[in-house]
Amino acid sequence: MLTLIRFEMKKMLGRRVALAVNLGVIVMLLGIMALNVLQTNANNAAGDLLSGTEAIASTRQRREAKAGVLTVEKITADIAAYQERVFSQIDRAQMAELTDGAAYDLVAATYGPKAPYELCDPYYTFLFRPWHLSGEAPYQTAARITAEDAAAYYDAVANLTQATMDQSLTWAYTPTERAFWTDLQGQVAEPLAYGYAGGWDNIVNCFAFLVFPLLAICVTLTPVFAGEYQDGTDAVLLSCRWGRGRLAAAKILAALAYATAYYVAGAAIICGFSLFFYGAGGADLPIQNYDLSSPYPLTCGLAALICLGLMYLATLGVAGLTLLMSARTRSTLTVLVADVAIVFITGLIPSGGNAVIAHILSLFPLGFPAFSTLFSSLTDYPLGPAVLDLITVVALVYALLAAVCTPLAARSFRRHQVA
Amino acid sequence: MELVIDRLTKHFGPKIAVDRLSYAFSPGVYGLLGANGAGKTTLMRMVCDVLRPTSGEIRLDGTPVRALGERYRARLGYLPQDFGYYPDFSARDFMEYLAALKGLPRDDARRRSGELLELVGLAGEKRAKIRTFSGGMKQRLGIAQAVLNDPAILVLDEPTAGLDPKERVRFRNLIARLAQDKIVLLSTHIVSDVAYIADEILMMRAGSLVLAGTPDEITSAVAGKVWEAQVDARTADALSAALTVGNVRYAEDERAVVRFVADSLDEARAAAAQAHGAADGGQAAFSPVTPTLEDLYLYTFRDEAARGAAQPPAAGKRTRRGGHFKR
């Protein structure tokens, strides 16, 4: 059996196209991740625009400087201190009236040109999120936050979930769905901790690039069965003792082993770059550090793991589908075109504001891989009395796809007729 | 050991490729002859369990092979017609891969692959990629893989296609050597290939067996129907058009020796006469010769050739009536 698996691997990876695509995608991923580091930009507190590792270091240093557990006392005190600082020389009521540009000018004129940057520390952006209006700087938001607001901070955080549901233009949440999300949000532990989890954050932001390895896997697996039919090797294989039994199993095992190894290689590149350059700390911080409106009681490390796990399931699912198509058609081109359609074309279709279409598109390999889609868009799939969130549905869909398609592929090959 | 084919039938839509074919094979070499499209490949695929019959069954020592499954295939060796190779595999990889598929233990696989590559004259190229092989080398590799598992039933679909004369001789000897206690079924269009080594000849036409027997037995069926005539070149052409002609040898003096099969000599005389007017045709010297398997083949398939020749004019007529040609 091992010999068969070894030869199947050799066949799969020996093809020039497969070899070129596999190497090409690895090189591309390395390139993407290198650029991802080099092109990171950030302003430091002094307002200088930094890039690359310097930008990363600055962001890290700024977040770590403010790291801590956000008890209501600390929040109240921090908000009061911030307001004190900003409104010592600026009239609070006046600030609330200004446009974004005018507010910036006023802060710069009053406290010097570097002050807006210092006052835009990521901590305050994070902290003022419940009252933040689009486009505002923290010093504008601060003008509207009252002491009562600050004291009821975690109620305001919980309200973000309600607001997301209320403000949805396309999806009318039923009471069951509302209860589901409200419940979930209720499980977010209080007080939250603030800090730096840049490496994990970067994994979550970059795991969508794993669709490239996914496609390379499709290209490699396309000829596993169809290639035998196309090249006319099926007659000899199927007439052999193990041709209809172990061979099908060996092919599937080789395919899945390769797909797993290649996926791991791709994921290792993304994780390696992220954790090495952005730091591996902060895995146990809550994901609300990325987006306070997320209702998920998860840590940053776990969220990264979920992302990678979903993408792995998607890889196995699409690999299974590819194998099934490969076992049922003689044309490798057909399989490849179908794969590209499933993986890429679905990412280009606009939902046109139609919630049902958007819900379906969200399940495809280019649909779900984004932090906001998965963790804060509150996309759910009501299933009778049950409500399944996007993460669960994506996992189920692809696990099911793999579990159904893979054995069917083996069965199709076993029943293949040479004619 | 007995392999029985029982009313085996394969339909491809309305097309009947193999039509209720029955035969019992015991160890020996069977040469399967038949025109293109006669159904040889289809029959062999069914024997090799890679194509499911529409009806009928194959039994090995009384047990249907479908029930035997893997145990049947373990005793099978198959060289398909137009068979694909893995261009990036070396000859040795290819052999070891198939050995694994055939369930040979690893050490046996090594040893047997080496021996067989030696036997088919590929020992020197065992590390070379198959993409660098000539057609004949691939064919030899195909033969080698077919016998890897020392099969009890060896099915070779046009094994000599693409082999040069020296290799053909070598192949014939190889088969003769390997054939002991085996059922060897081989198809070919090269009648002389089987004439030497086949214990029995099976002739297929339109999906059915039309003749079966030892070469001597079945060639006796055309005894007295094979002739040679020494005629001038024009008459030779006329005979070729009208009769089932085998060899035509042109001599230096513009005369030709025509070998043909015909039910009666009158038929031949008439054809010759038509070519020239009665004068010369009647005088052509016709002499009976000893029939060979090739003569039998030509005799058996003489209608097929005639039908093939008749079709194009008919098609042409239809086209003209349709007005595609200017008058």
Ligand SMILES: Nc1ncnc2c1ncn2[C@@H]1O[C@H](COP(=O)(O)OP(=O)(O)OP(=O)(O)O)[C@@H](O)[C@H]1O
């Ligand atoms: N997959 C198929 N679909 C439809 N018809 C087929 C198929 N395979 C074979 N046939 C038909 O069945 C008949 C028998 O074909 P087969 O290949 O068995 O002939 P053959 O005797 O091996 O011919 P050749 O000497 O050319 O190899 C032919 O008329 C062919 O057209």
Ligand SMILES: [Mg+2]
């Ligand atoms: Mg054939």
